[in-house]
Amino acid sequence: MSNAGPHGPPVLQFQNTVKDYGSKRIGPVDLSIGKGEIMGFLGPNGSGKTTCIRLMLGLVRPSSGNVRVNGYDPISKHVEALDHVAYSPELPNIQTFLTPTELLSLVLHELGFQADKDAEIKRVLELVGLIEYRDTKVGKLSKGMVQRLSVAQALIGDPELLILDEPMLGLDPAGSAHFREVFREFAVGGKGTVFMSSHMMNEVESLCTSVSIIHSGRILFRGSSSEVVRKVLDYSVVTVEAQGLQQETLNSIKEISNVSEVRINNQIVEIIVRGHDDIRPAVSDLIVKSGAKLYTIKTADNMLERAYIEALKKNGVDR
Amino acid sequence: MQRAIAKRKILALLAFTILLDTFPYYALSTATNGTGLIPLAAYPYIWVAGVFGLQPLFLNFTAILIAAGAMSEEYEQGTAELLLSKPVRRNDYFAGKFLGGFILFLIILAFNILLSVGSALAFFGPQASLEILPGLFIVQAFSSLIFYSLAFMLGELVRRSSLAYIFSSAIFFASFIISGYLGFIYTLTGKEFYRTVQIYLPTSPANSLPVQYASPLLPQTVGIVLRFVGEDNTIVPTIALSVAILLAYTLVAIGVAAGYFWYADISRRMG
Numbered sequence: 001m002s003n004a005g006p007h008g009p010p011v012l013q014f015q016n017t018v019k020d021y022g023s024k025r026i027g028p029v030d031l032s033i034g035k036g037e038i039m040g041f042l043g044p045n046g047s048g049k050t051t052c053i054r055l056m057l058g059l060v061r062p063s064s065g066n067v068r069v070n071g072y073d074p075i076s077k078h079v080e081a082l083d084h085v086a087y088s089p090e091l092p093n094i095q096t097f098l099t100p101t102e103l104l105s106l107v108l109h110e111l112g113f114q115a116d117k118d119a120e121i122k123r124v125l126e127l128v129g130l131i132e133y134r135d136t137k138v139g140k141l142s143k144g145m146v147q148r149l150s151v152a153q154a155l156i157g158d159p160e161l162l163i164l165d166e167p168m169l170g171l172d173p174a175g176s177a178h179f180r181e182v183f184r185e186f187a188v189g190g191k192g193t194v195f196m197s198s199h200m201m202n203e204v205e206s207l208c209t210s211v212s213i214i215h216s217g218r219i220l221f222r223g224s225s226s227e228v229v230r231k232v233l234d235y236s237v238v239t240v241e242a243q244g245l246q247q248e249t250l251n252s253i254k255e256i257s258n259v260s261e262v263r264i265n266n267q268i269v270e271i272i273v274r275g276h277d278d279i280r281p282a283v284s285d286l287i288v289k290s291g292a293k294l295y296t297i298k299t300a301d302n303m304l305e306r307a308y309i310e311a312l313k314k315n316g317v318d319r
Numbered sequence: 320m321q322r323a324i325a326k327r328k329i330l331a332l333l334a335f336t337i338l339l340d341t342f343p344y345y346a347l348s349t350a351t352n353g354t355g356l357i358p359l360a361a362y363p364y365i366w367v368a369g370v371f372g373l374q375p376l377f378l379n380f381t382a383i384l385i386a387a388g389a390m391s392e393e394y395e396q397g398t399a400e401l402l403l404s405k406p407v408r409r410n411d412y413f414a415g416k417f418l419g420g421f422i423l424f425l426i427i428l429a430f431n432i433l434l435s436v437g438s439a440l441a442f443f444g445p446q447a448s449l450e451i452l453p454g455l456f457i458v459q460a461f462s463s464l465i466f467y468s469l470a471f472m473l474g475e476l477v478r479r480s481s482l483a484y485i486f487s488s489a490i491f492f493a494s495f496i497i498s499g500y501l502g503f504i505y506t507l508t509g510k511e512f513y514r515t516v517q518i519y520l521p522t523s524p525a526n527s528l529p530v531q532y533a534s535p536l537l538p539q540t541v542g543i544v545l546r547f548v549g550e551d552n553t554i555v556p557t558i559a560l561s562v563a564i565l566l567a568y569t570l571v572a573i574g575v576a577a578g579y580f581w582y583a584d585i586s587r588r589m590g
Contacts, residue, residue, distance in 0.1 A: 050587075057404040060584040082406040089404075093397025110405050 010068070011035050011161055011193045012056055017065035019051050019217075026051045026217035028065060033210075035160075038187050038194040040204030040225075042308055043214035049197045050090070052214070053165055056195070057087055070161070086159035090166040090197075092150035096139030100130055100149050103138065104156050111157045120156060127182060128152040129175070143170040151179065155186070162186060164196045168203050176200075180207045201305035213308060215315050225304050229276075232307040232314075235260070236276045237300035240269040240283060244292035252290075256282050270300065328388075332381055332427055339377060340369050340434035348442035357543065363447035364541045369435025370455065371533075371545060375495070375526045378431065382424050382463040383491060386470035387483035389420040390576070394478040394586040403585050413580050417471060417573070424467060425460055432456060451536045458532040462525045465565050466491055468572035469521065475576040478586050494522040498554065517554055521568055524561040527553040531561060 010032035018027035026048040033039050043049045054060045055067045058074030058081065067074060072081035094103060104121045113120065125131040128148040133141060138149065147170045154162055162183070168176045184207060186192040198204050204211060205225050212222040221228045229236070253271060254262050256279050261272040273279055280297050287294045300306075344365070347357070357365065393399035393416070403412060432452060439446050470487035477483050501517040504510075517523060530545065530553050555561040 054585075054587075059400060059403060061582075079406040079408055082404070085406070087401075087404040089397070089401065093401050095396075095398070107405070110402070110407060 009035065009071075011037075011070060012195060013068040014052070014055070015066050015068070017055060017062045017067055019048075019055060019060060020063040024217075027062075029214075029217065029219055031212060031219055031222065033193060033195060035193050036187055036189070036191065037210055038183065038208045039196065040208035040211045041195060041197040041214065042199075042201070042204060042211060043197075044312060047214045048217040049214060050165065051217075053087075053163055053195075053197060056163060057085075058082065084158060084160040085163065086154035086157070086161070087163045088150045088154040088165065088167055090169060092146050094138050094146060094149060094153075096137060098138055099135050100125060100138070100141075100152065101134045103149065104153060107153045107156055113157050124152045124156045127155060129178065144172060144175060147171055148175065151182075155182070159192070161193045162195070164194065164198075166198055167196060168198065168200055176203060183207060201302065201308060205301070205304040211304065213311050215312060220311050220315060221307075228311075229303045229307040232311045233303070234275065236273045237303065237306075238271040238273060238280055238283060238297065239300050240271065240287065240297045241267070241295040242269065242287050242292045243295070244290075245269065245287065246290060246292070249286055249290040249292060252286050253283055256286075328384060329423065332384065333430065335377075336427060336431050337434060339373060340431060341438045343372075344369065344435075344438035344442045358540075361540050361543045362443045363445060364537065364544055365443045366436045366439035366446045366449070367533075367537070367541050367544045369438060370432055370452075370459075371529060373431055373435075375522070378428060378459065378463050379466045379491060379522070379525055380488070381427055382467040383470040383484070383487045385420045385424050385427075386467045387474045387487045388480040389416045389471055389474055390580070391474040391478050391480040391483045395480060397587070400585055400587060409581060413577055420471070421460075421464075421467060424463065428460055428463070429456060432459075448537050448541075451533060454536075455529060455533055459529050461562075462528045462565065465521050465525045465568045465572075468569040468576075472572040472576040475580055491522070494520045498522050502554070518556070518560070519564060521564075523554040524564040524568075527555040528558065528561040528565065531555070531558045 012031070012033040014027075014029040014031045016028045016030060018025065018029075020026075029048070029052060031052075041049055041052070051060065055062055056069055056074060058069075058078045061075055069081040069085060070083070074081040098106075101121055104124060105117060108117050108120060121134075122131065125134050128151055130145060130148050130152060133145060138146060141149065147167070151164070151167055154164065164183075167183075168179060171179065180203065183194050183196070187194050187209075194208075196204070196208065208225065210223060211225050211228050213220045213228065221231055223231065250262050250264075250269070253259060253269075258274045258277050259271055259279065260274050261270075263270050263272075271279065271283065280299075284294055284297050287297075347365070347368070390399070393402070399412075403409065432455070436446060436449065436452070466487070469490060470483060473486045474480065474483035477486065498517050498520045501513045501520075505513040505517065534541075534545075534553075555564065
């Protein structure tokens with residue numbers, strides 16, 4: 001398992017970090033995240049995701065080992081470590097009698113933001129789609145809107161590192177898609193770094209440049225989505241959407257080297273391949289030659305989810 | 320501050336202050352008319368009744384109500400986690416919570432003094448010796464620090480507002496009751512031990528110091544009013560000892576709270 005961040009010097013670093021709660025022990029964790037990375041942090045409930053986030057934020061002390069944020073210890077050098085670091089918690093703790101404008105104004109005050117505060121608040125509220133609710137009390141906002149506001153208070157100012165705990169929780173599909181773009185835009189060009197804990201595999205797979213799977217306080221796998229899939233799974237899945245496929249063509253696909261199974265699921269053909277050889281050129285060739293109309297051919301969307309479930313199974317978690 | 324003021328309990332405290340500082344004066348004015356309960360010579364100092372009468376119970380208890388929730392409510396609501404995940408120094412946060420709550424207490428204290436004087440003026444005519452009020456305000460604030468700090472410390476240690484209120488109130492009422500009990504035993508037996516223990520209980524300096532400060536600055540007539548509200552007897556023998564005991568309790572409580580806050584993990588939101 002590689003601990004080096006692929007994007008330059010580490011912004012976040014765990015070095016043999018252990019947090020011992022007495023009844024439960026998290027770690028040792030070794031993990032580094034480089035600038036510009038969008039890391040998805042995956043793990044079942046109670047696996048240590050939130051503890052790792054709280055260690056990064058200096059909210060809990062490691063029992064041994066150390067944590068560095070921007071090169072500083074977040075406990076003893078809290079301000080230096082968390083300068084330009086923003087956090088959006090899983091269940092936002094926002095006072096219900098405040099309005100979004102008041103909350104963001106308070107956050108800017110805490111951050112010592114010197115530029116035009118009104119313009120910054122407007123920019124962020126527009127970014128998260130809450131501009132129409134700027135003067136509505138938080139208590140009157142829906143769960144999804146409060147989640148948007150939680151992300152807004154993280155994005156405001158000039159953050160360089162976003163630490164997000166389940167940021168898509170409670171969002172509708174359009175909201176999730178919008179936030180994916182917001183986070184991608186934030187990290188574009190290696191300018192910002194995102195560390196995101198999530199249970200939503202499709203969000204992580206489509207957004208994150210790297211993935212870490214944690215279980216029982218230990219990092220099991222780390223790498224890009226495809227690397228993690230390759231490490232965990234000894235098979236791959238190719239899906240085909242085509243019209244006019246004959247049984248004969250399906251039989252020919254089965255004959256391709258390493259293909260172990262071909263099955264049809266809701267008019268989508270799933271081809272299970274031993275290993276990770278790319279069989280798409282061979283399959284598309286066969287389909288086109290058969291005269292069928294090929295609409296799509298791709299690696300299955302949920303490979304990371306399969307890998308995640310498999311990784312947990314291998315470590316004794318039967319979900 | 321904005322959040323604290325918004326809390327209903329603060330509004331309730333203010334309402335209670337208004338009630339305690341107006342109705343008794345009205346009731347007293349109707350009762351004293353021609354009854355001789357309070358001599359006419361004491362009328363210009365009747366403000367003392369409201370200012371001193373509330374210290375033993377209401378002001379100390381108000382300090383507890385504010386301080387016990389200052390830290391613990393932030394943990395319960397999760398705002399401590401949210402604020403401390405920003406580049407904010409823990410020392411600044413701690414000082415902000417302590418001072419923010421105490422400023423709120425000072426506002427209630429000032430409100431209490433002003434209302435007492437205003438009511439005395441309204442029901443008993445012009446009041447005298449009001450020039451000692453600024454000094455008295457500071458002394459009462461200092462005296463209240465003892466229970467403010469103890470409650471603040473307990474709020475940080477238990478991180479549950481309900482438990483902090485219960486423990487702080489238990490200490491306060493236990494001290495109050497035990498002090499009276501020890502004083503009674505001392506009167507009966509004359510044994511110095513009971514008196515000494517009574518002196519070092521937290522309620523003793525908290526209630527003695529304002530009277531010790533004001534008594535030499537007020538005419539003897541005031542003694543009648545003080546006796547009327549049960550504040551004529553100071554338990555701690557000297558001002559210096561009162562200050563020393565108050566400081567010792569306050570500094571130890573703040574030190575324990577600060578040490579625990581610095582070294583313990585920040586609790587996640589509860590209940």
